[in-house]
Amino acid sequence: MTASITPINISGIQAMPKPIEEDVVVGKDILDLLTGSMYVDPLNVYREYIQNAADAIDLAKDAEFKFESEPSIQIFIDNQNRNIRIRDNGISIPSDKFLSRIVTIGASKKRGEKLRGFRGVGRLSGLGYCQTLIFRGRSEGDAKVTEVFWDGKKLKERYRDPDYNGTLTELVKEVTSVNRISPDNFPSRFFEVEMLKISRLKNDILLNEKVISNYISQVAPVPIEGKFGEKIQDFLGSHGIKPPFNIEIMDGSGPIKHRLKDTITYGPSFEDAIKDINFFEIKTTDGEITACGWVADHAYFGSIPKSLGLGGIRLRAGNIQVGTESILVDSFREPRFCGWVIGDIHILSNKILPNGRRDDFENSPAYTHLQGELAIIAKSASQKIRESSVKRNKLKFFDSKITSINTLTSFNSERKLPSIIKDVLYGISEKYVNDLYAELYKMGEDSSEYKKLHGEIEQVEKAAKSILSSKKKDNNYSQKYSNTLTKALNAIIINSKTTEAGLDLALEVFNVLQKETS
Numbered sequence: 001m002t003a004s005i006t007p008i009n010i011s012g013i014q015a016m017p018k019p020i021e022e023d024v025v026v027g028k029d030i031l032d033l034l035t036g037s038m039y040v041d042p043l044n045v046y047r048e049y050i051q052n053a054a055d056a057i058d059l060a061k062d063a064e065f066k067f068e069s070e071p072s073i074q075i076f077i078d079n080q081n082r083n084i085r086i087r088d089n090g091i092s093i094p095s096d097k098f099l100s101r102i103v104t105i106g107a108s109k110k111r112g113e114k115l116r117g118f119r120g121v122g123r124l125s126g127l128g129y130c131q132t133l134i135f136r137g138r139s140e141g142d143a144k145v146t147e148v149f150w151d152g153k154k155l156k157e158r159y160r161d162p163d164y165n166g167t168l169t170e171l172v173k174e175v176t177s178v179n180r181i182s183p184d185n186f187p188s189r190f191f192e193v194e195m196l197k198i199s200r201l202k203n204d205i206l207l208n209e210k211v212i213s214n215y216i217s218q219v220a221p222v223p224i225e226g227k228f229g230e231k232i233q234d235f236l237g238s239h240g241i242k243p244p245f246n247i248e249i250m251d252g253s254g255p256i257k258h259r260l261k262d263t264i265t266y267g268p269s270f271e272d273a274i275k276d277i278n279f280f281e282i283k284t285t286d287g288e289i290t291a292c293g294w295v296a297d298h299a300y301f302g303s304i305p306k307s308l309g310l311g312g313i314r315l316r317a318g319n320i321q322v323g324t325e326s327i328l329v330d331s332f333r334e335p336r337f338c339g340w341v342i343g344d345i346h347i348l349s350n351k352i353l354p355n356g357r358r359d360d361f362e363n364s365p366a367y368t369h370l371q372g373e374l375a376i377i378a379k380s381a382s383q384k385i386r387e388s389s390v391k392r393n394k395l396k397f398f399d400s401k402i403t404s405i406n407t408l409t410s411f412n413s414e415r416k417l418p419s420i421i422k423d424v425l426y427g428i429s430e431k432y433v434n435d436l437y438a439e440l441y442k443m444g445e446d447s448s449e450y451k452k453l454h455g456e457i458e459q460v461e462k463a464a465k466s467i468l469s470s471k472k473k474d475n476n477y478s479q480k481y482s483n484t485l486t487k488a489l490n491a492i493i494i495n496s497k498t499t500e501a502g503l504d505l506a507l508e509v510f511n512v513l514q515k516e517t518s
Contacts, residue, residue: 026168032159035127042129042206043215048122049086049193050220051320054245056090056191065140072246079207087192092139098146099178102135127152129206131197140189144180151175209249214309217259221245221319224258228277232294235279239292241319241346259310264298272299282373290370293345300388303339313343322354331378341381397439398453401432402460407499409463420482421510422467424489429464
């Protein structure tokens with residue numbers, strides 16, 4: 001048996017890729033992106049530093065460190081010198097690791113530890129808004145306080161220098177410096193970030209205590225006050241959300257509270273009250289709770305003024321807001337309704353992570369599923385808004401008709417009227433009473449307003465009947481003439497802009513006709 005050999009053409013076989021051997025250069029522009037382009041809103045620097053401070057306090061609690069005072073985050077604003085300092089009494093960073101931790105970029109040790117910050121870039125966010133950025137701290141047992149300085153002014157000069165070709169490592173070494181100082185006048189354990197010579201931008205919002213406090217009340221893990229605060233905190237605690245923090249701007253205004261209030265102020269003399277809080281859980285198809293939250297129940301009078309910083313169903317991870325109040329706008333079929341509601345949704349799943357800018361979440365199957373569930377919540381909120389609108393319109397109808405009947409009966413009692421005018425007043429009142437009963441029966445006896453409205457209608461019905469009881473025969477008009485005049489006067493009253501104006505005009509027309517026919 002002879003074996004046959006088939007020739008193989010190997011000229012077309014591609015070589016397998018192999019790892020590169022050339023050095024990878026990361027240039028200065030990456031630092032420019034991290035410090036100047038990562039965050040659209042300058043106020044985001046407060047969120048980033050509060051986020052890191054919150055993680056530090058949680059780590060100190062987990063390590064069972066003692067706190068000399070209540071765990072807190074303090075913000076010191078020096079408007080005169082244009083400086084900001086944010087201090088916490090969390091775990092801090094040991095002296096021997098302080099420098100390496102602060103100058104390391106994008107290599108956080110917190111990834112995978114269920115902490116809020118885990119990318120290691122947010123700490124540099126302040127560099128885009130000040131001349132010098134200082135990190136200062138002292139860990140448990142450290143003999144001295146460590147300071148690391150980032151020279152923002154020199155950094156910007158290097159960005160603009162087209163001839164500067166240094167690597168990222170070389171640039172960082174050039175703009176940073178370290179110092180160790182006496183612990184006198186410093187706490188035994190603390191960490192703080194200080195921004196010197198803050199840039200002027202957007203009406204100086206980075207130094208505006210009122211604007212900063214309003215922002216923090218929306219994005220940070222602060223306590224919820226009011227009659228529903230404890231109820232909400234208990235619900236969140238039962239789902240593993242850690243207690244809020246004491247965050248205070250040290251200007252004497254006291255600790256900052258969550259944006260939720262007991263009332264919504266739409267205008268100088270127009271308020272709505274929060275009636276209740278509706279809680280919910282969002283689960284995966286396997287039954288795992290991926291998020292939980294609450295939505296406030298109120299009358300939905302309209303879009304909540306943006307200046308209040310109150311509206312919108314917000315998304316939160318680690319009890320820190322992700323995105324803005326409009327993050328769910330696409331979940332509403334009518335986008336305007338997004339600003340009519342108030343609520344928070346807390347992400348519990350580690351499969352749903354904030355993106356680098358923290359303006360949304362990373363795309364993932366888990367987030368896609370969550371968005372579908374959020375659309376159902378938005379649909380439910382929209383339905384309540386529409387139902388509330390229909391209800392308000394019905395109540396306006398009742399109020400308008402009852403007011404008109406009261407005006408008609410008052411007109412009758414306050415003036416000496418001819419019987420034909422009284423007939424017109426009673427005819428209109430009777431029609432309005434019948435209209436009111438018809439709408440009332442549509443609402444049903446189970447309606448919360450039924451009993452109250454029924455009593456009001458009975459009252460005006462009784463008043464309307466008093467018009468007839470006061471009528472006296474005082475004319476000799478023919479039936480045909482009387483019917484025509486009644487219709488004319490009736491039309492004048494009903495079609496006038498106001499009932500009062502219609503009554504005056506009808507009486508004036510009657511008096512003119514009476515003179516001409518006498």
